[in-house]
Amino acid sequence: MADQNKLEFKNQQLLSAYLDGELGAADRALAESLIRKNPHYAQLVEQWRESGIDLRALPKYSLGHEFTDRVLDEVEKVEQLKHQSKLSSQPHQNVEAVREANSNVGSATPVAKSSEQTRSRLALVAIGVLCAWLLLTLFALPALFKPQPEASIAAKVAQPATAKIPAEAPDVGSTITDSDTLPVVETISNDLPSALFEGPIQRVPRGMVLKNTQDSGGEVAALTVSEPRQNVEQMLYVELGSDNEHFDIEKVLTNNSIKTVGVRESSTDKELSDVEAICVVASLDQMHRAAEQMADEFSAKVTIVPVPATAINAGSATRLESRRFNSESTDPEIVQLNEWFGLSAGDDSGSIRFLILLKR
């Protein structure tokens, strides 16, 4: 029965692509043969074609010339802002430029005057540096030679970007091999962010199919953790396009020996239209296998993104997730997040991304 449904689904998909003229010769011949042999398929294609015609016949809307002018006004504002921010990022040069410009008015020797000012300023700076060095020698340097219990966070951050995942007892069916390395940007010192688990976690029976909610845009988040939670080392975040509405995440994960214990509803700060899953797995091997399986299952691109501790410290992964697509933000933290996710203007959700949180 399931196989039959799968075949029906596959055939219908083929016919839909046929209607769009997106098939190669062989598939096109197959689609045509399906239509010829099966009146149900012929009817289906006809229905879709009719809907398409109706959609194309919907009224077109237009904006007047004043709209173009309004956009250009806005563009001009952007230009001005850019210019201003450029100026403010070079304060000293600008002050000098303005002074120079002012002094040029009614002054016979502006350049000479400016050079004189610069020289006296340099002298002041030199005196300041000398004083700072003296203070440093007297008070700060002795402290530097005291033994340090642990490297500073900054030093940790500066460590090489690739580290070995600590070998812990792998879960059923998984092994950690030498190749199981991921770039770890820095240590995550705390437990997994508790905010990830806020809100009710519903227990679901094994084998439950998470279906996309009807007409809702399909916001379902599944939280999958291995037990006991204290041993959790890595987290797998999965975001799937909502067309994967009949995907059985639990099946996919259990196929990979990943235990699932709960499903979490989408919360207000996570209003994403894609099906998401935040999963915690017990080993990197499991994570890779799950990633491969999901990529295969959904014929999708999979990106594994290691997330540094600062991302987690910046807030919970939930917050992180809800903010990350703001690719236009100038907030340095978000800009950094966007860099990690490889986002640029025009990017948004849709592709599958795995967010991996590593805990030592």
Added chain:
Amino acid sequence: MNQSKTSQTDHQIICCTLRGDSEMFGQLVHKYQNRLYSSMVQITRSEPEAEDVVQDAFVLAFSKLHSFKGSSAFFTWLYRIAYNVAITRIRRRRPTISLQGADEQSRLDFPDLGPAPDAGLRRDEDAALLHAALDRLSQEHRAILVLREMEELEYDAISEILDLPVGTVRSRLHRARGRLWELLQTNVD
């Protein structure tokens, strides 16, 4: 090297804009504003919101123009920006959705669109049914139908705009068509 898909005229206008002639950008705005607006009205289901989306998209496009590589058509690139602006707005206004309360999703207000043009739709009632069905479609399904059926874009371009693999475009379109038909039938009944 990427093969340029941007038309010669667009390319020239973009070059001029990047050289500092922001007035030239007005030509691009004028050229694409209505096409983009029509699409965004269908996606946002609101004329005022669509207007804001299109304006924001153009301003964003202007400020990011230097990053446009020309490997896709300018309109595809612009559309992607507009689509993301629209989605961000839609998400902001969407209520929380729970597994149980999925059917209780509040409907988006849809403005009075005025009479449908004579050409195309057989009856005004057909247009009304179609609007009702579009209102009830999920945003993803609506968007992909708009891109394919109204914009008549190929799968590659849709894939680029929605940032989806072509295989997903294909399967989503199939589902969207099926769902639209179901909704149309429900409304007729």
